[in-house]
Amino acid sequence: MSLAVKLRPQTLIQVVGQEHLTKKGTLFYNLLHAKTPTSILLWGPPGCGKTTLAKIYQDQFDATKASFSATSAKVSDIKQLVDQIRSQPLFHKKILLFLDEIHRFNKLQQDLFLPLIEEGSLILIGATTENPSFALNKALLSRLNIFILNALEKKDFFKLLQDYEKTHPLPLTDEAKEKLISLAAGDARIFYNLLESLEKQQLTDTIDVDTLEKKLPHALSKYDRQYDYHYFFISALHKSVRGSDPDAALYYLARMLNGGEDRLYLLRRLIRMAAEDIGLSDPNALTIATNALLAFEKIGSPEGDLFLAEVVLYLALCPKSNAIYTAFNKATEFAKETSEHMPPPWILNAPTQWMKAQGFSKGYIYEHDEKGAISSQKFFPEKLTPQTFYSPTSYGFEKELKKRIEYFNQLREKP
Numbered sequence: 001m002s003l004a005v006k007l008r009p010q011t012l013i014q015v016v017g018q019e020h021l022t023k024k025g026t027l028f029y030n031l032l033h034a035k036t037p038t039s040i041l042l043w044g045p046p047g048c049g050k051t052t053l054a055k056i057y058q059d060q061f062d063a064t065k066a067s068f069s070a071t072s073a074k075v076s077d078i079k080q081l082v083d084q085i086r087s088q089p090l091f092h093k094k095i096l097l098f099l100d101e102i103h104r105f106n107k108l109q110q111d112l113f114l115p116l117i118e119e120g121s122l123i124l125i126g127a128t129t130e131n132p133s134f135a136l137n138k139a140l141l142s143r144l145n146i147f148i149l150n151a152l153e154k155k156d157f158f159k160l161l162q163d164y165e166k167t168h169p170l171p172l173t174d175e176a177k178e179k180l181i182s183l184a185a186g187d188a189r190i191f192y193n194l195l196e197s198l199e200k201q202q203l204t205d206t207i208d209v210d211t212l213e214k215k216l217p218h219a220l221s222k223y224d225r226q227y228d229y230h231y232f233f234i235s236a237l238h239k240s241v242r243g244s245d246p247d248a249a250l251y252y253l254a255r256m257l258n259g260g261e262d263r264l265y266l267l268r269r270l271i272r273m274a275a276e277d278i279g280l281s282d283p284n285a286l287t288i289a290t291n292a293l294l295a296f297e298k299i300g301s302p303e304g305d306l307f308l309a310e311v312v313l314y315l316a317l318c319p320k321s322n323a324i325y326t327a328f329n330k331a332t333e334f335a336k337e338t339s340e341h342m343p344p345p346w347i348l349n350a351p352t353q354w355m356k357a358q359g360f361s362k363g364y365i366y367e368h369d370e371k372g373a374i375s376s377q378k379f380f381p382e383k384l385t386p387q388t389f390y391s392p393t394s395y396g397f398e399k400e401l402k403k404r405i406e407y408f409n410q411l412r413e414k415p
Contacts, residue, residue: 003199004192007164009052010059017156018049018149028053028147037061037096039117039124041141043132044149046262047187050127053149054098057125063096070104071300075112082116095122102126103135104297110137117143129262152188157181160191168199173208180212190260233259234269237312241270242277246316253312263301263308267293270311278315279324281396288314319396327390334387341381374411 009015012022012029021028031038040057042050058065066081082095095116102110114137116122124144132141161177164170172180184191194216198207201215233256240249256266271293274285292311296304350360365375380386392398392405 002192003196004189007192008055009049010056012056015049015052015056016159017152018053021053021147021149027145031145032057032060037063037094037123039122039126039144041102041126041128041132041136041144041146042149043128043130043146045151045186046129047184047189047191048149048151049188050149051098051100053147054100054125054127058096058098061094061096061123063094063123065096065098067098067100069100071101073099075105075109078112082122094120096125097122098125098127100127101129103128103130103132107137110140114139114143151186154178154181157184157188157191160188161195164195168195170195170198171203171206172212173206175209176207176212179209183216233261234266237266238269238273238277241273241312241316242320244316244318244320246313249312249316250309253308257305257308263296263305264293266308267296267311270308270315273315274311276325277320277322278318279321279398280401281319281321281323281393281398283397285315285318319398321393321395321398323390323392323398330387331389334389338381338384341384344378344380344382346377347379372408372411374408376412 012032015022020026023029028040031040037057037060042053044050058067068077078097078099081097099105113122113124117124117140126136126144128135132146158177158181161181180194181191183194197216203215205211207215233252237249237252237256240252253266257263267289271286271289274289278285289311292307295307298304299307345359346361346363348355348360350356350358350362356362363377365377367373367375378386390405392402394402
């Protein structure tokens with residue numbers, strides 16, 4: 001059992017850094033002391049206490065309890081649990097289910113919980129590091145009380161260290177304590193792992209910063225995951241890919257992976273790079289980046305880390321183009337400025353006689369009946385001048401797309 005699990009708080013009064021939830025009179029406190037449990041969602045950064053609060057909440061109520069992590073659990077596992085409990089002849093208790101990293105379930109999978117919550121047979125305790133507005137179904141969100149947890153601050157870690165040293169004294173200097181806390185990067189789980197590593201070494205002499213660096217070489221080799229350095233390194237990776245330097249890109253990827261960066265975060269950023277900096281100059285880029293995400297979700301780390309390296313190298317060596325990015329931004333701005341204009345009636349469907357009488361679809365030219373499958377009809381709103389948003393480069397596959405646009409334009413101009 002890890003130190004983080006051994007020292008996990010058992011009551012609200014032991015929880016640090018979340019006083020806005022744990023003190024008497026708050027909504028979370030009141031729900032915890034209600035007669036019956038309510039479905040909740042805990043949202044916050046890694047190592048801030050989501051699992052701790054979930055366990056405290058679970059233990060408060062007389063119910064059948066179960067816990068899963070969406071990283072490894074399948075929907076079938078949860079269905080099997082529900083069926084198993086319902087099949088018991090004396091079934092009368094609710095199922096109080098803690099689902100960690102609930103955002104890993106897609107929105108169709110999340111739909112499973114809706115009828116169970118509605119009928120009252122399931123009380124869901126979800127935990128996520130992702131913004132629930134994007135990661136969870138609106139229908140599911142409406143059935144949950146959402147609680148936002150704060151990232152732990154320096155004072156919170158000093159409190160954890162103070163409590164730890166009551167039974168496990170460590171000869172740390174004040175500067176070494178500061179350094180140890182900075183290494184945790186806001187994550188209590190990492191903090192306890194560092195303490196456990198020091199404890200196992202049975203140190204008796206004074207530990208200053210230099211000694212700490214020698215005793216925790218792996219931790220100190222990690223890039224700092226606090227705000228500034230996190231974004232420094234993702235910026236360095238992105239710009240190295242954009243600059244077509246595969247070795248620099250691979251280096252920054254390795255620095256981030258060694259530092260414990262969230263692999264899924266990196267994969268999402270790589271997918272974005274494939275569209276933003278490569279686009280249609282190599283259409284395979286987006287496919288390869290997306291497939292890497294799917295493969296990683298099946299394999300996980302550390303084996304799946306190789307998928308990230310493959311994507312980084314491929315993207316770095318692709319021909320570059322931001323033509324899609326630029327075109328989309330231009331189109332978005334133009335659409336905002338001209339939102340009052342309707343499409344021309346000839347390209348609108350007319351499923352009813354009344355709509356046909358209003359002129360909808362009248363004069364529409366079916367492209368497949370035209371030479372080259374191109375007509376001279378206009379598609380922009382009638383009162384707007386047709387715009388050119390997408391201007392492909394002469395790099396990679398966009399060179400071919402540029403020829404196609406020129407070819408289509410020539411056909412449109414012919415009588």
